[in-house]
Amino acid sequence: MAVSVTSFIDDLDPLDGVITGVRDPRRLKAVADADLQGHLGDPDLDAVVATLRLASESPIVVVNIVSADLQTYAAEVGVGAPCTSVPDALSFCAEVVDTGRAMTVSDAAAHAIYSQNPMVLGGVIGAYAGVPLVDNGVVLGSVAIFDDHARVFSADVLDILRHQGKLAGSVLALRRSARMDALTGLPNRALYGDRLAGALARLERGSGIVCVMYLDIDDFKIINDTLGHAGGDDVLVELGRRLTSVLRPADTLARFGGDEFVILCEDLGSLAEAEHLAARMVAATTEQWNIQGRFMSVHVSIGFALTDGAKADAAGLLGDADAAMYLAKKLPGSTSVMATGRPGKALMA
Numbered sequence: 317m318a319v320s321v322t323s324f325i326d327d328l329d330p331l332d333g334v335i336t337g338v339r340d341p342r343r344l345k346a347v348a349d350a351d352l353q354g355h356l357g358d359p360d361l362d363a364v365v366a367t368l369r370l371a372s373e374s375p376i377v378v379v380n381i382v383s384a385d386l387q388t389y390a391a392e393v394g395v396g397a398p399c400t401s402v403p404d405a406l407s408f409c410a411e412v413v414d415t416g417r418a419m420t421v422s423d424a425a426a427h428a429i430y431s432q433n434p435m436v437l438g439g440v441i442g443a444y445a446g447v448p449l450v451d452n453g454v455v456l457g458s459v460a461i462f463d464d465h466a467r468v469f470s471a472d473v474l475d476i477l478r479h480q481g482k483l484a485g486s487v488l489a490l491r492r493s494a495r496m497d498a499l500t501g502l503p504n505r506a507l508y509g510d511r512l513a514g515a516l517a518r519l520e521r522g523s524g525i526v527c528v529m530y531l532d533i534d535d536f537k538i539i540n541d542t543l544g545h546a547g548g549d550d551v552l553v554e555l556g557r558r559l560t561s562v563l564r565p566a567d568t569l570a571r572f573g574g575d576e577f578v579i580l581c582e583d584l585g586s587l588a589e590a591e592h593l594a595a596r597m598v599a600a601t602t603e604q605w606n607i608q609g610r611f612m613s614v615h616v617s618i619g620f621a622l623t624d625g626a627k628a629d630a631a632g633l634l635g636d637a638d639a640a641m642y643l644a645k646k647l648p649g650s651t652s653v654m655a656t657g658r659p660g661k662a663l664m665a
Contacts, residue, residue, distance in 0.1 A: 322411070322427070325418035325445065325474050335454045336416040338404050339384050343413075345565060346454040349503075350492070351510065352381045352390045354398020360487040361391035364480050368461055369393045371476045372469070376441070376462035379449065379484050382413045387457075394462070406433045408444045409458040416455055418447040418478065423466035443467040445474060447481035451488040459484050497571040499549055500556040508570035508578055512630045515582040519625065527590040527622045529579035529652075530637035531559075531597070534615040534645065536575040543607060550607050551614060562596040578634070587622065587654075594618050594652035601650050617644035621655035 335343045365377040376394035380387050387409055388399040404410040408430060412419055421427055421444045424436045435441045446460030459481040461469070469477075495507035503511070515526045533539070533555065540548040552575065559569050559577065568580040579597070584590055597618060604611050619640025621633050636655040644653040 323420050323422070324415075325420055325447070325478070333453065334416055334448075334450060336414060336448075338382060338410045338413050343454055343456075344383065346452070347381060347383055347456055348566075350381070350451070350456060350488070351495075351507070352388065352456070352488075354388045354390070355392070356390040358391065358487065358491065361484060364459065364484045364487070365391045365393045368459070368477065368480050372461045372463075372473045374461040374463050376464075378409075378460050378462075379457070380409045380446075380460055381449075381457040382407070382409050390457075400435075402433060402435075406430065408433070408441075409446055409460055412446045412448055412458040412460075413455050416448055418445075418474075418481070420445040420469055420474070422468045425466065440464060443469070445469045445477055447478055449481060449488070450485045451492060456488070500553055500571050502556050502560075502577075503568055503570040505570065505572050508568060508572070508580065509630070511568050512580055512633070515580060516623075516628055516630060518582065519623075519628075523624070524582065525584040525586070525590065525622050525624045526628070526633075527579075527581040527584055527593070527620055528633045528637045529581070529594060529597075529618055529620040530634065530641040531577040531579065531616055531618045532641055532645070533575040534617055534650075539612075539614070543610070547608050547610075551605065554605060554607070555601070555614070555616070558600040559597055562600045563593070567593075578637075584622070590620060590622055591652075591654070594620055598650045598652055615650045617641050617647075617650070618652035619644055619655065620652060 337343055361379050364379060368377040378389050378395060379391040381390055385403050386399060386401050387407060389395055406429065408421065421430055424430045424433065424441050424443060430436055433441065441462050442465040443463040444460065446458040448455045449457045449459050459477065461477060495504060497504045519526060536548065539551055556569065563569055563579065570578050572578055581590065581593055601614055601616050605614050619637045621636035621640065623633060640653045640655045644651050
């Protein structure tokens, strides 16, 4: 029997300007930020897989978010699990992510590489077709159909697959826009709330400290009155950039609205680590700001609250951090205050 080879559905170059590569750190950060856990329950993504199953008459259809050696199913029919673990080198969808190209394998059992895929060896997968799942310039995963026997998918089926792949990308874009702040591109209040709830739930399964920080720009109304709202917007965007540059990759910085920002830090080892992060954020604001060609100082006040208990109340933590932030406002310059009332290090910028 001739060895089955990978065929690219479209005779085109990889997607231009789009981030690919299963292990590219930028792509993995985008995957983490998307919060697309298995069996997401999104009715529109469920509709995508249901439509593809009917059109292709295939037993398995997935919207697959690809991480290193892990495939997570935001929507699926036929898998019956929120995720599967397959080495990148043996994963059909990982190749789509690596190349940024739609592909098909008509006889997986005869393929030089994919014949060793555990689901191929188990007789579950015999043929594959998949297209990149793209959102915000990043290939997050794939939309794919699997059959349990060797099969050459028809041109009509592949055409529907392409369209459903684009539709799934549009669904993710809408979902992201509903959970992101339009001005700064940071998570909004809704997404922050979800991540805080998840962080507190994870305390039930492990140890560590969760820290919530509440940040407010001092005298922001004066900035708006002096520079206009466009200048005020520039300050907000620049503040988001500065804070992001000093936070850890796993931390969440969100804009609650106006000049209020909140930060979520989990897996901290000590109070000192939280104080260090707060001090780094304060320090990030002290360098002179160039806003519309005008050099100026911007001061911030930060309040933070910590918990190592799984039963902590999310609203209570935010309230404590907010109250501490107002205590920080009574101190000169940019500064931080812990919820107990203990001041952090003030910087007189």
